[in-house]
Amino acid sequence: MATVLSVSGSPSASSRTNRLLRHLDDRLIAHGHEVIPLDVRTVPAEALLGADFGHPAISEAAALFARADGVVVGTPVYKASYSGVLKALLDLLPQYALTGKTVLPLATGGSTAHVLAIDYALRPVLTSMGAAHIVQGWFTLDRDITAHENGTVTVAPGAAEALAQVVDQFSAALGARAAALVRSVPARAAVG
Numbered sequence: 001m002a003t004v005l006s007v008s009g010s011p012s013a014s015s016r017t018n019r020l021l022r023h024l025d026d027r028l029i030a031h032g033h034e035v036i037p038l039d040v041r042t043v044p045a046e047a048l049l050g051a052d053f054g055h056p057a058i059s060e061a062a063a064l065f066a067r068a069d070g071v072v073v074g075t076p077v078y079k080a081s082y083s084g085v086l087k088a089l090l091d092l093l094p095q096y097a098l099t100g101k102t103v104l105p106l107a108t109g110g111s112t113a114h115v116l117a118i119d120y121a122l123r124p125v126l127t128s129m130g131a132a133h134i135v136q137g138w139f140t141l142d143r144d145i146t147a148h149e150n151g152t153v154t155v156a157p158g159a160a161e162a163l164a165q166v167v168d169q170f171s172a173a174l175g176a177r178a179a180a181l182v183r184s185v186p187a188r189a190a191v192g
Helices: 016-030 045-049 056-067 084-092 117-128 157-191
Strands: 003-008 034-039 071-075 102-109 140-141 145-147 153-155
Touching: 003 016, 003 056, 016 034, 016 102, 016 145, 016 153, 016 157, 034 056, 034 071, 045 084, 056 084, 071 117, 071 157, 102 117, 102 157, 117 140, 140 157, 153 157
Parallel strands: 003 034, 003 071, 071 102, 102 140
Antiparallel strands: 145 153
């Protein structure tokens, strides 16, 4: 159906955020989407911290964003905001890198005190980057995510149900957007 870029803004490979995203990728694949994972922590630090717009890794990341129909952005919450590595990458992407994209923001954290980080920290940045549609995001408490040594995760039943719902809504929004684009192509062709 659609190509989805699944962006983990966690600085740690073994983080709950990263593992949760890869778990949700499987649900999107089951919906028929192609999912491309991007772990921001794998982008060289010298490119991110040196604001090297011309670095091949930054160019590659920008190309992945351009290719995607939809983007899932997951981040741990630190001090009521999204991660610094995610901020560094978003700052280096073209200003309107999310134009025409459907976006699902997700966050994890240790306390419900951080639940508004999606709406007050992450959503404004995604909007400023031109996202066509930002679906309802979701905040998951760290304690609701159990990471296993084999790399899989178990999500507490209530959180799992809520995450399934937001992922399914994201998938439906991708499908609706694709259908709308298909319907609009003949209309444009007739005008031209």
